[in-house]
Amino acid sequence: MDQEPPLVREVFPELVDELAQLLEEEGERELAICVRDVRMVGECGCGGDFCQSIRTADHPDGQPYGPGHRCVPLVPADGMLILDVVDGRIMYIEILERPPLRRRVQP
Known part of the structure; x- marks a missing residue:
C-alpha cells in the first residue's frame, strides 16, 4: 500500500498560514480553505537557488494544464x-x- 504524500501544512506550516491569509485578502475564500489540505507531491526540481516551488498534484512535466486552468x-x-x-x-x-x-521538525 502506497503512503500518501505529507500535507504541505505538516512540512511548511508557516507557508500554508501565509497562503491562506493572502488568498483571503484576494477574495479567494475557497482556495484559502483548500490550501490547508494540499499534499506535497514533490519539489520543483529545476535546481535554481531562487526556486522552492512545490508540486501538489501529479502532472506531466512540460505539459499545459489545459481547460479550467x-x-x-x-x-x-x-x-x-x-x-x-x-x-x-x-x-x-x-x-x-x-x-x-x-521545514517543521518531525518528532
Missing part, C-alpha cells in the same frame, strides 16, 4: 507566490525569490 498570483511581503489552479484544485505552488522555507 488559471494562475492566482499573490502579493507576499517577500518574493513571489503564484498558484496554478485547475477546476478549483491547487496543482502547483510557485515559490520564487524568497528566504529559505523552514
Whole structure:
C-alpha cells in the first residue's frame, strides 16, 4: 500500500498560514480553505537557488494544464507566490525569490 504524500501544512506550516491569509485578502475564500489540505507531491526540481516551488498534484512535466486552468498570483511581503489552479484544485505552488522555507521538525 502506497503512503500518501505529507500535507504541505505538516512540512511548511508557516507557508500554508501565509497562503491562506493572502488568498483571503484576494477574495479567494475557497482556495484559502483548500490550501490547508494540499499534499506535497514533490519539489520543483529545476535546481535554481531562487526556486522552492512545490508540486501538489501529479502532472506531466512540460505539459499545459489545459481547460479550467488559471494562475492566482499573490502579493507576499517577500518574493513571489503564484498558484496554478485547475477546476478549483491547487496543482502547483510557485515559490520564487524568497528566504529559505523552514521545514517543521518531525518528532
